[in-house]
Amino acid sequence: MNAKNIGRKVFFKYLGINFLIITVVTFIFSYFNINIKNYILSKYLNPILRNSLYYLIQFIISCIMSYLIFGKVGETIINRNEKPFWTTYIGFIKLWFGIFIMNMLFELVINTINYNLNLKLLGIGLLMWIVSLPLFLVIGAIHGLTSGWFIGKEIELKKNK
Numbered sequence: 004m005n006a007k008n009i010g011r012k013v014f015f016k017y018l019g020i021n022f023l024i025i026t027v028v029t030f031i032f033s034y035f036n037i038n039i040k041n042y043i044l045s046k047y048l049n050p051i052l053r054n055s056l057y058y059l060i061q062f063i064i065s066c067i068m069s070y071l072i073f074g075k076v077g078e079t080i081i082n083r084n085e086k087p088f089w090t091t092y093i094g095f096i097k098l099w100f101g102i103f104i105m106n107m108l109f110e111l112v113i114n115t116i117n118y119n120l121n122l123k124l125l126g127i128g129l130l131m132w133i134v135s136l137p138l139f140l141v142i143g144a145i146h147g148l149t150s151g152w153f154i155g156k157e158i159e160l161k162k163n164k
Contacts, residue, residue, distance in 0.1 A: 006162075010077015011070055013157045017150060018069070057113075061105065068101045073154075080155065081162040087155025092147035099143025107132040 004012070033040035051058050076094040079085045111128055118124060 006078040006081035007074035008077070009081060009161045010073045010075070010158055013077070013154055013161070014069060014073035017154055021150075057109070061109065064105050065102060068105070069098060072098050072101070076154075077158050080158045087159040088152050089155075091151035091155035091158070092144075095147030095151060096140065096143045099139050099146065103132075103136060103139040 029043060033043055072094050076090055079090050080087045107129075110132070111125065114128055115121075115125060
């Protein structure tokens with residue numbers, strides 16, 4: 004297996020583990036508390052079901068971004084012998100910046116279609132997204148700090164095999 008595929012495989016393995024943990028914890032809490040179940044249904048599942056195409060496109064683009072970014076992360080750690088933690092950390096920052104750009108463009112395009120091309124509203128929407136950029140970068144930094152070490156170390160261990 005080449006370096007890019009190792010990086011991708013490790014990232015998607017950890018993504019699957021995180022998804023499984025979040026799903027199990029959510030089901031446990033919603034089983035014991037009907038308010039949590041109603042909250043999850045109203046705030047998370049119903050919007051996805053109502054706008055399934057919108058979320059499906061975002062999911063596919065996010066997977067493509069992850070595939071490309073963590074292929075490069077694996078290649079950098081294995082072939083260039085870069086530090087695994089910092090390389091993975093920067094990979095997460097890039098991923099969250101990409102998610103930010105994708106979400107911003109999707110919202111601006113949809114709002115432009117729904118409300119016609121109004122430059123004043125477009126400018127206000129763009130300004131709101133630019134102001135929220137630090138939030139995405141902080142989330143990416145926290146995600147990179149918490150997951151970066153594990154993913155980087157596993158890629159490095161696969162390099163030595």
